[in-house]
Amino acid sequence: MSDDPDPGLPSVAPAAWLIRKLKSTAQISARDCADIENLSFTVRTFGGRTSIVHEGDVPKQCCLVMDGWAYRCRSLANGQRQIFAFYVPGDIPDIESLHLHVMDQGLVAIAQTTVAFVAHSDMRALIERNTSLAMALWRDTLIDATRCRERVISLGRRQAVGRMAHLFCEMYIRLRTVGVADDFRYVLPLTQAELADALGLSSVHANRSLQELRKLGFVTLHRRELIIHDWDGLETVAEFDPAYLHIV
Amino acid sequence: MSDDPDPGLPSVAPAAWLIRKLKSTAQISARDCADIENLSFTVRTFGGRTSIVHEGDVPKQCCLVMDGWAYRCRSLANGQRQIFAFYVPGDIPDIESLHLHVMDQGLVAIAQTTVAFVAHSDMRALIERNTSLAMALWRDTLIDATRCRERVISLGRRQAVGRMAHLFCEMYIRLRTVGVADDFRYVLPLTQAELADALGLSSVHANRSLQELRKLGFVTLHRRELIIHDWDGLETVAEFDPAYLHIV
């Protein structure tokens, strides 16, 4: 889709992101780092709300988020959408495409988003050669699955306000882990309609829930910046326990 | 928990289940089969509604379902429960425990359920030695994640009747794939309260939705046997598309 290829960029930065991310959830050796740094990346920047991978595509490469956010989503017959997960710097949203060839969901860039592509063939070679790194990547996909299960609990058993609070908590922890957030604030590049699609709500009710969190004094959200004023309060209404993120 | 150890049973059957399952979603070589058959399994039978693995446990083994069903679930502060996924013969519900050490959910046997345990150490040795099998197992965990995402869509964007229909469709396809269901009928060993916990509903509303499916003439459910009278109708209200199960 839309993009501006940056063929001239050095491919050191992407490796650093991936290393930082993997180190946050697993033990990574010097050899693993070297192997990651030897990968060859192609960096591209996508404009807001453009598709990185389409539903039904058969990708030949994985992508690594370097800047901005991306999300996976699927559209339904009646025009509704469901956003499954958000991906932030260091994440590889479509690593599963190594094993499951046709993408059953689309991958979309929110706002301006920079990603680095790695060829499947390179990833496969790496995985064959370096078992410990393969295990770390497998582990990463398993953590992605635990986040998905947490989403199931949210949608199944939490009310709208709790769901939203939970998402705000999770994203803060994840962003802070890779050094993109601090001091209980971060850039949340989502419209309320997108929040609604992620939380299984209508956009009107997403707005109501957000107001509720503001009225409680837990957060403010203004000009795409989320500020958490009362972490403990937010954590409580969310019933948030970061254990499922498996951050070491 | 409850159980009757059967130390005398030969360990051929468990391997056969696993092989059948993996063959349904990936290419499995003769060498892979041989390696699976060389694993040593410990078979145990659990009574109805007993815990196989507790929330918070640090298991030293994986379990393979051979007969019956199991589910993963978590309880919330207010006493509500969420069931994340059901597991049927051939499935390894807790293969993730190889990489994520503390179980953040419990694993429960429904009705009488027979499982086979394999020591983590044996699984790790196998994975190190046989890369192609490791990839097949990784792939299997990724398919588990796609099922989880489908659950997210259900809870987020489908109404109660559609959610239930979707579950009925998924379980039929999965059971048929491993040869445990046929002819549009199968044993559904769940109470309506358990159905509700899986679908994010109250048990009263699960009952209403079930009545609705009966009234539409799509299914009957009597004495734990589900009969699908109108597959196309069920598939339509469910918006069910089996692609996400990645059955080859």
Place this chain on the structure above:
DNA sequence: CTTTCACTCCATCATAAGTTAAATCGCGCA
């Protein structure tokens, strides 16, 4: 045969969330 128990089913009322539409805000742009 009775008792018990778990499950199913049903009626009623309460409430969270969806729908629609319109008003308002904020920002980029002419």
Place this chain on the structure above:
DNA sequence: TGCGCGATTTAACTTATGATGGAGTGAAAG
């Protein structure tokens, strides 16, 4: 400065689902 457009906010109303309590049912146990 004022226009235009998307995003946010508010309101009025509808609907799906939750909560409670109680009545049927059937199988197992005594």
